[in-house]
Amino acid sequence: MKFPYTPRFLEDYESVEHDPLLWVSFMSPETGQSAAVLGMIDSGAAEILLHTGIGEAMGIDIASGEKALYSGIGGTIEGYKHTVLMQVRGDRKAHEVTVSFAPIEGMDALFGQRGFFENYKVVFEKYKNQFEVIAKRSRRRK
Amino acid sequence: MNQDLAFAKELAKYKDKWVALQDKRVVASGNSVREVQEKVVRKKIKDFAFHYVPSKRLAMAV
Numbered sequence: 001m002k003f004p005y006t007p008r009f010l011e012d013y014e015s016v017e018h019d020p021l022l023w024v025s026f027m028s029p030e031t032g033q034s035a036a037v038l039g040m041i042d043s044g045a046a047e048i049l050l051h052t053g054i055g056e057a058m059g060i061d062i063a064s065g066e067k068a069l070y071s072g073i074g075g076t077i078e079g080y081k082h083t084v085l086m087q088v089r090g091d092r093k094a095h096e097v098t099v100s101f102a103p104i105e106g107m108d109a110l111f112g113q114r115g116f117f118e119n120y121k122v123v124f125e126k127y128k129n130q131f132e133v134i135a136k137r138s139r140r141r142k
Numbered sequence: 143m144n145q146d147l148a149f150a151k152e153l154a155k156y157k158d159k160w161v162a163l164q165d166k167r168v169v170a171s172g173n174s175v176r177e178v179q180e181k182v183v184r185k186k187i188k189d190f191a192f193h194y195v196p197s198k199r200l201a202m203a204v
Contacts, residue, residue: 006149006150007147007149007150008150008153008154008195008196009150009151009153009154016147016150021193023191025191035192036189036190036191036192037191037192037193038163038191038192038193039193051175051194053160053174053175053176053192054175054192056175056176057175057176057179057192106158106194106196106198107194107196108160108192108193108194
């Protein structure tokens with residue numbers, strides 16, 4: 001599945017940043033509710049981090065999850081882990097993954113190593129402003 | 143202006159806000175996910191994605 005980088009104007013309205021944004025749906029098996037988010041693929045992120053508000057929109061009791069601390073450039077934030085089903089737009093298969101809901105400032109979602117890159121190979125072609133998301137093949141029995 | 147830049151220009155109207163997107167169309171906006179969700183429920187909008195529109199360059203590592 002090939003996608004274009006998404007251009008975004010920044011403060012000065014002159015400079016344009018191109019980001020690898022992807023439309024991903026999450027469903028909570030606990031509540032049966034789902035929410036989709038257009039978030040950023042981030043190979044530097046250790047796991048899938050979703051803004052707390054996304055979890056609340058799915059009816060999840062955020063604080064009931066396992067607590068985890070995340071350190072970034074802006075400091076340390078507290079998150080809570082939950083198991084959800086993840087489905088990339090355009091992919092028929094959903095994956096059970098652990099995500100953390102945290103009050104990430106100025107950000108909706110980061111799709112990182114655990115959960116996302118475990119299930120998808122991503123080929124970034126920044127020079128073309130496009131990226132490809134390739135689903136991991138399931139092993140076939142001999 | 144190509145389609146993607148038109149989308150960027152559309153999003154730029156909602157800097158530092160949460161939006162609900164249907165493909166490349168903003169169908170609701172607000173200061174929080176909850177506010178946007180209330181609007182999409184009221185408007186009976188389906189098949190949308192939440193998105194936060196940043197005004198600054200992002201640098202994040204976890």
